[in-house]
Amino acid sequence: MVAVLLGWNPGVGDTWPGYSRVVDELATAGVHRRAWPVGTGARPTPGTDAWLVLHGKTGSGLIGHGVVVSAPYLAAGPDLPYPPLSQLPGEACVDVDFDMLLPLGDQIPVDILAARAPLTDWAAAPVAGGCQPVPEEQSRAIRELWAECLPADEIDPVLPVPGTLPQDAMIRVGVNRYERNPYARRVCLAHHGTSCAACGFSFEAAYGPEGEGFIQVHHLVPAAQLGPGYELDPVGDLVPLCSNCHAMAHRRRIPYTVAELRAMRSRAGYISGSVVTQQELDAQADARRILGST
Ligand SMILES: [Zn+2]
Ligand SMILES: [Zn+2]
Structure with a gap:
């Protein structure tokens, strides 16, 4: 599995309090780790690209990128090392290192996503947490679209934009x-x-x-x-x-x-x-x- 979609609906449960603050902190810290429930379907492995897809009344679209950094694990709420999203009993989580999150409202709209990566079922990505595999041949189209749609002032000419290169290529980049x-x-x-x-x-x-x-x-x-x-x-x-x-x-x-x-x-x-x-x-x-x- 090369990439997964992580669904997020801010209106269902208080699933990511302080998201805006995290967006600001990420600009300085470079990475934000979070446990994400993966439901009972897809089981992403470490190194999988994770695309955060926003749903609900604040809008729909692609709003962030991260990398899965753990194997799926079962953890009860209080044992989670990072704040969890809504988690059902017995549901597995993975840790995700988010390296780019856009402010609410700046997401790439679903109609643009669907035009460029039509084989990906954008609307069907689980709504409140969970994870869905991206067809392998679509992951490059998503990366390219992501690179085109980011605001220019966020782009450092020396540093590849997170999410625009495969992970093994990103690791070789020496900028920190x-x-x-x-x-x-x-x-x-x-x-x-x-x-x-x-x-x-x-x-x-x-x-x-x-x-x-x-x-x-x-x-x-x-x-x-x-x-x-x-x-x-x-x-x-x-x-x-x-x-x-x-x-x-x-x-x-x-x-x-x-x-x-x-x-x-x-x-x-x-x-x-x-x-x-x-x-x-x-x-x-x-x-x-x-x-x-x-
Ligand atoms: Zn010089
Ligand atoms: Zn340098």
């Missing part, structure tokens, strides 16, 4: 959630500035006011070295990189260091980058004012 933590990003940029640490590129210098403050943040500690006690040091562990240098850094499974990127550029004949000074930015701002373009 620390690069998407807004607080850590602010601290990093307050210290390092917003020019690329490898090549000196400044989006503001190159693109003007629209580029102000735009830069990606790269996590220097390889994912493999992150132990359970790891605490992020936003100044020591994060550096600003332009989109090109960031993509290059992640071309190797263990990312290239900033020094290695600089060495590559100098071997290739580029003069080592200099960071744009405040005076240079001020001079550009003056020039724009004099030319009357702002």
Whole structure:
């Protein structure tokens, strides 16, 4: 089984209190684990894609993606490690790591789903919890639709959108959630500035006011070295990189260091980058004012 639909009807029972808060927290945490009852039918195995399908009076459609991370298990309510949905006695659960959840109202409507993945019975996905297999040849169409319909500002050019690649491909991607933590990003940029640490590129210098403050943040500690006690040091562990240098850094499974990127550029004949000074930015701002373009 490659993928399953998980049905969810917020109007039937208080099945997912605080869903909106979870949507916000997910942007920082990167993942939200939840036990999900699978009914008596499908038995998804770990690694199965889980598509969350909304039903009921708040609307219908595809609203989230996760990955099944446990084998089905029987657990009574109080024993569940994560808050359960409504669960019948004796009903099996699986743990699901949700990596993308859309706000209520932003779901991809059922008519669009049905047009693109017609062999999937979107309306028949169980209404209050439960799980239904997706025909194997449809899972790619669902992934593609998911990638097209997500809001552009949620998409990090370096990080594949959760749900758009098969799980074994996602595991090989070296970008990690620390690069998407807004607080850590602010601290990093307050210290390092917003020019690329490898090549000196400044989006503001190159693109003007629209580029102000735009830069990606790269996590220097390889994912493999992150132990359970790891605490992020936003100044020591994060550096600003332009989109090109960031993509290059992640071309190797263990990312290239900033020094290695600089060495590559100098071997290739580029003069080592200099960071744009405040005076240079001020001079550009003056020039724009004099030319009357702002
Ligand atoms: Zn750069
Ligand atoms: Zn990175």
